[in-house]
Amino acid sequence: MFLYTCLAFTSVSVLCLGVLLLSIFLNGTKHLFDFQITVLPHSANLVDSRLDTAKRQVKLSFVEERARTVGIETDRDLTGASVAALGADLLLRFADGSEERIATAERLVRSELDIEARRVRLTYSVPREETVGLPGNDPLEGATLKETPAGRVVLTYPDGKEQVVASRESAAGRVTMLGDPSLGSVGEFIGGSPSVDPQKAGFESPLVGTIWLLCVCAIAAVPIGIGTAVFLEEFKPTNRGLIVLHRVVATNIRNLAGVPSVVYGLIGLTVFARMFGLLGTPLDYQSFEEYKLSDGTRVVGITTDIQSDVYTLEGPFIGESRLERTAYEEIARFPDSDEVIEVTGTVEFTDDYEFRFATEQIGSFTLSPFDILSGEMIEEEPFAPRPFQATFRLEGQARYVVETVRNGRVFVPREMIRDAEQDIDKVRIRNHIFELKDGRRVVGKIPQLSDGTITVRKDLRSEPVTFSVDDIAERPNGKLAYSTKNMITILDEDHPLHIRLPMGASVLAGGLTLMLVILPVVIIASQEALRAVPDTLRQGALALGASKWQMVRTMTLPSAIPGILTGCILAMSRAIGEAAPILIIGGVTFVTFTPDNLMSGFAAMPLQIYDWLRQPDMEFQQVAASGIIVLMTVLLAFNAVAIIIRQKLQKPLN
Amino acid sequence: MPNQPSAVETDYRETRPVSAGEHKQPQKQSESAPEAKNSSLASVARMAFSGRVEAKPSATALSVRDFSSWYGSFQALHNIDLEVPHNRVTALIGPSGCGKSTFLRWVNRMNDLIPGARCAGDMSLLGADLMSRDIDAVDLRRRVGMVFQKPNPFPKSIYDNIAFGPRLHYKLSKAETDDLVESSLRAAALWDEVKDRLKQSALGLSGGQQQRLCIARAIALSPDVLLMDEPCSALDPKATIRIEDLIVELRKNFTILIVTHNMQQAARVSDQTAFFYEGKLIEFDDTINIFTNPKSTQTEDYVTGRFG
Numbered sequence: 001m002f003l004y005t006c007l008a009f010t011s012v013s014v015l016c017l018g019v020l021l022l023s024i025f026l027n028g029t030k031h032l033f034d035f036q037i038t039v040l041p042h043s044a045n046l047v048d049s050r051l052d053t054a055k056r057q058v059k060l061s062f063v064e065e066r067a068r069t070v071g072i073e074t075d076r077d078l079t080g081a082s083v084a085a086l087g088a089d090l091l092l093r094f095a096d097g098s099e100e101r102i103a104t105a106e107r108l109v110r111s112e113l114d115i116e117a118r119r120v121r122l123t124y125s126v127p128r129e130e131t132v133g134l135p136g137n138d139p140l141e142g143a144t145l146k147e148t149p150a151g152r153v154v155l156t157y158p159d160g161k162e163q164v165v166a167s168r169e170s171a172a173g174r175v176t177m178l179g180d181p182s183l184g185s186v187g188e189f190i191g192g193s194p195s196v197d198p199q200k201a202g203f204e205s206p207l208v209g210t211i212w213l214l215c216v217c218a219i220a221a222v223p224i225g226i227g228t229a230v231f232l233e234e235f236k237p238t239n240r241g242l243i244v245l246h247r248v249v250a251t252n253i254r255n256l257a258g259v260p261s262v263v264y265g266l267i268g269l270t271v272f273a274r275m276f277g278l279l280g281t282p283l284d285y286q287s288f289e290e291y292k293l294s295d296g297t298r299v300v301g302i303t304t305d306i307q308s309d310v311y312t313l314e315g316p317f318i319g320e321s322r323l324e325r326t327a328y329e330e331i332a333r334f335p336d337s338d339e340v341i342e343v344t345g346t347v348e349f350t351d352d353y354e355f356r357f358a359t360e361q362i363g364s365f366t367l368s369p370f371d372i373l374s375g376e377m378i379e380e381e382p383f384a385p386r387p388f389q390a391t392f393r394l395e396g397q398a399r400y401v402v403e404t405v406r407n408g409r410v411f412v413p414r415e416m417i418r419d420a421e422q423d424i425d426k427v428r429i430r431n432h433i434f435e436l437k438d439g440r441r442v443v444g445k446i447p448q449l450s451d452g453t454i455t456v457r458k459d460l461r462s463e464p465v466t467f468s469v470d471d472i473a474e475r476p477n478g479k480l481a482y483s484t485k486n487m488i489t490i491l492d493e494d495h496p497l498h499i500r501l502p503m504g505a506s507v508l509a510g511g512l513t514l515m516l517v518i519l520p521v522v523i524i525a526s527q528e529a530l531r532a533v534p535d536t537l538r539q540g541a542l543a544l545g546a547s548k549w550q551m552v553r554t555m556t557l558p559s560a561i562p563g564i565l566t567g568c569i570l571a572m573s574r575a576i577g578e579a580a581p582i583l584i585i586g587g588v589t590f591v592t593f594t595p596d597n598l599m600s601g602f603a604a605m606p607l608q609i610y611d612w613l614r615q616p617d618m619e620f621q622q623v624a625a626s627g628i629i630v631l632m633t634v635l636l637a638f639n640a641v642a643i644i645i646r647q648k649l650q651k652p653l654n
Numbered sequence: 655m656p657n658q659p660s661a662v663e664t665d666y667r668e669t670r671p672v673s674a675g676e677h678k679q680p681q682k683q684s685e686s687a688p689e690a691k692n693s694s695l696a697s698v699a700r701m702a703f704s705g706r707v708e709a710k711p712s713a714t715a716l717s718v719r720d721f722s723s724w725y726g727s728f729q730a731l732h733n734i735d736l737e738v739p740h741n742r743v744t745a746l747i748g749p750s751g752c753g754k755s756t757f758l759r760w761v762n763r764m765n766d767l768i769p770g771a772r773c774a775g776d777m778s779l780l781g782a783d784l785m786s787r788d789i790d791a792v793d794l795r796r797r798v799g800m801v802f803q804k805p806n807p808f809p810k811s812i813y814d815n816i817a818f819g820p821r822l823h824y825k826l827s828k829a830e831t832d833d834l835v836e837s838s839l840r841a842a843a844l845w846d847e848v849k850d851r852l853k854q855s856a857l858g859l860s861g862g863q864q865q866r867l868c869i870a871r872a873i874a875l876s877p878d879v880l881l882m883d884e885p886c887s888a889l890d891p892k893a894t895i896r897i898e899d900l901i902v903e904l905r906k907n908f909t910i911l912i913v914t915h916n917m918q919q920a921a922r923v924s925d926q927t928a929f930f931y932e933g934k935l936i937e938f939d940d941t942i943n944i945f946t947n948p949k950s951t952q953t954e955d956y957v958t959g960r961f962g
């Protein structure tokens with residue numbers, strides 16, 4: 001009896017699962033594999049068929065007869081009564097000529113009055129529309145639709161291929177496969193960008209986003225989880241108070257496994273994305289570009305102009321600018337803005353990697369390679385004095401940049417930037433700090449520069465402070481006393497492990513939040529696996545003089561690894577499907593980018609699937625089903641990797 | 655021969671190193687034995703004893719003075735005084751729960767791992783105070799090997815089982831490890847049986863082989879003392895005999911403390927026997943005396959099987 005009950009329950013659940021998977025598969029195949037298993041519409045009452053090449057579908061219009069019965073509500077005698085249509089109304093006409101409205105006459109095909117039963121049976125014609133999507137990407141221009149005498153609607157492609165899109169074969173229609181299965185479209189789907197057109201919707205960014213999330217999550221959760229489990233199981237305290245603490249911790253980890261993931265989403269948002277607001281919100285930071293130049297200097301500003309030979313940066317970054325006024329002190333005469341001074345003399349490239357110019361016209365001066373924009377002048381090796389000829393003016397060939405100090409503009413020669421991708425990074429600045437000659441310290445955001453004055457506001461409500469560039473104190477090294485308070489950053493943006501604090505809506509914050517979700521599961525599974533290792537093994541190792549840690553490393557952990565990994569697999573399966581915490585952290589949908597470092601924004605598969613399911617266009621349901629197929633495939637792949645690792649670690653003897 | 659030697663005894667005697675000069679006549683002793691009931695056991699003890707009497711009295715390996723031990727508030731050992739001689743087999747006997755294992759676990763400080771276990775008194779191994787704070791329990795356990803009641807081979811290859819201990823403590827080359835594995839397995843009389851399958855799992859060995867593997871594993875570290883807590887209680891008689899042979903063989907190089915519930919075994923393998931009862935050491939003497947001429951009636955009752 002018990003056996004049969006179990007069998008019944010098992011088969012019911014297997015059946016449900018099977019139906020679910022089958023329906024997902026049938027729905028999802030259209031986008032994934034370019035074919036669709038479908039029930040073709042019954043073509044008996046077809047009145048019109050149209051081909052929509054843009055949407056790749058055939059629209060079929062049908063007229064069906066549908067009967068309905070209307071009861072007659074009056075108690076009057078019906079002998080000699082009849083039914084007649086007048087305009088839009090259907091009237092019951094009594095023998096004495098009086099009339100009563102009983103229904104609408106629109107689309108009415110016929111009516112039968114049943115006096116005995118006191119009712120009228122009405123038959124209406126009802127229009128019905130159906131669309132049949134056409135999978136695949138065979139060109140449709142020039143395709144024709146034709147109805148065969150046998151009652152089939154046949155689509156003939158330009159290349160002569162035929163496809164039945166509606167059929168009269170049976171009242172229930174006909175199950176058929178539309179399109180040719182092909183793997184090519186799988187690549188198109190998983191490599192494609194999002195689109196409002198369900199035909200073109202791709203899954204790349206959520207797929208890659210989820211893989212990033214899972215990697216972050218696994219890298220964080222597995223060591224922490226196993227470490228915690230080892231600590232709880234193998235290093236049990238002997239001290240009384242600690243025993244109580246140990247028990248409280250162990251019990252609560254069990255409780256945490258049951259906490260809904262939305263809650264973890266909130267924890268992740270506060271702890272990782274916002275960091276309790278201690279470092280401000282990401283909105284408190286203004287974004288600037290930092291140029292790392294080939295001579296080792298760094299310049300910060302906002303790029304306002306990019307020419308083939310020069311980048312222009314603007315900003316209040318006087319102190320950061322590597323131009324020092326002292327370099328020009330020997331210059332006897334500065335050119336006016338429109339003046340061009342022709343100079344001749346000698347130039348040498350010194351061992352300090354500076355150019356020393358000696359001119360007859362304006363005296364001698366020193367420029368570092370950075371100051372000089374003329375390509376021929378920049379040489380890598382020092383050279384002895386050699387004659388030169390140049391024109392000096394504000395803009396142009398041999399431009400030099402006295403102006404920088406005045407209004408915070410820096411010209412960076414193209415040659416100084418080795419790689420525009422690598423050498424230009426974003427910096428996020430929260431506050432600019434100026435120390436003035438009168439001892440004041442001005443801290444604020446969004447400095448504005450105009451004609452040698454700087455205006456700084458702490459925030460929008462406070463009074464702006466204005467001072468002149470010349471008021472800024474000078475440091476002993478000759479630089480202006482200007483500094484910034486930047487966002488805490490680890491490695492630069494080109495590095496995949498780039499980290500900023502607070503983390504904001506980043507892959508790292510998302511992955512760590514998922515880590516919180518699965519950590520209890522990982523810990524509990526690892527604890528169980530460790531507990532299953534017989535104590536005699538531990539004693540054996542200890543009796544041979546192993547320290548506790550050696551015992552764990554050489555005996556307990558290797559024996560428990562299969563169980564631990566099984567737990568990790570289950571946990572990762574949970575993480576891959578979580579949408580709620582990702583939504584709270586700020587996962588996005590409809591993006592075309594994939595993460596390139598830990599701080600990138602991200603899309604995730606469950607979120608994208610959820611988003612597709614909300615779309616009004618019914619065809620997105622099928623796209624969502626395709627997404628689910630990809631999701632499950634990735635899940636299986638992850639599990640396969642874990643199983644392979646498990647087999648490897650088990651190191652079977654013989 | 656008044657007492658027909660059993661198959662076991664015959665087997666045993668054949669492997670026994672006999673030093674003819676010191677040989678007493680077992681038959682005569684047996685005839686004059688007072689306890690008829692215990693005569694078989696006594697003769698075993700005498701026979702075993704006669705086989706390996708040595709001229710010099712042995713130096714003390716483990717010296718225990720006024721030693722007590724508690725689990726929480728429960729006192730498991732009461733004021734034990736014991737001198738375990740060097741390179742001898744000392745048997746600990748007594749009914750279950752009398753504190754034999756507790757005593758053994760103090761010798762290699764495995765009790766440190768039990769919450770609430772504490773002790774008082776002195777215990778010194780070759781002059782070193784075992785209970786002092788300066789003793790590193792991990793280092794001590796390298797010098798004091800232990801074999802457990804149930805064979806507990808690691809789920810690794812036979813080779814790795816033996817090499818486990820040495821690898822923890824020394825940096826050994828492949829050749830050195832090979833040599834060590836071979837000599838340990840030979841010393842444990844297991845080499846011939848396993849030499850062709852060193853890389854196979856130790857879990858595939860029979861129970862007796864597993865226990866000998868555990869002994870080999872312990873002696874691979876050349877410990878000063880070998881503790882055995884009922885090493886044969888989970889084994890069949892044949893495997894038991896092989897272990898007993900091995901113990902007698904190992905006696906040449908190791909000081910052995912063995913807990914056993916098998917009086918025959920105590921009689922066969924040990925030189926000295928300590929009888930514990932309810933946490934107290936009742937009697938400690940040469941094995942032959944314990945089995946032929948016990949001073950305490952409790953001892954006599956126990957070894958003759960009247961209780962326990």
Ligand SMILES: Nc1ncnc2c1ncn2[C@@H]1O[C@H](COP(=O)(O)OP(=O)(O)O)[C@@H](O)[C@H]1O
Nearest residue numbers: 725728730749750751752753754755756757768
């Ligand atoms: N870990 C322990 N915690 C508390 N009491 C113990 C523990 N181990 C043994 N005991 C108690 O100490 C006494 C001696 O035990 P044990 O040394 O194992 O005896 P034996 O090995 O002689 O059978 C027993 O009464 C037992 O209940």
Ligand SMILES: [Mg+2]
Nearest residue numbers: 754755756883
């Ligand atoms: Mg015991």
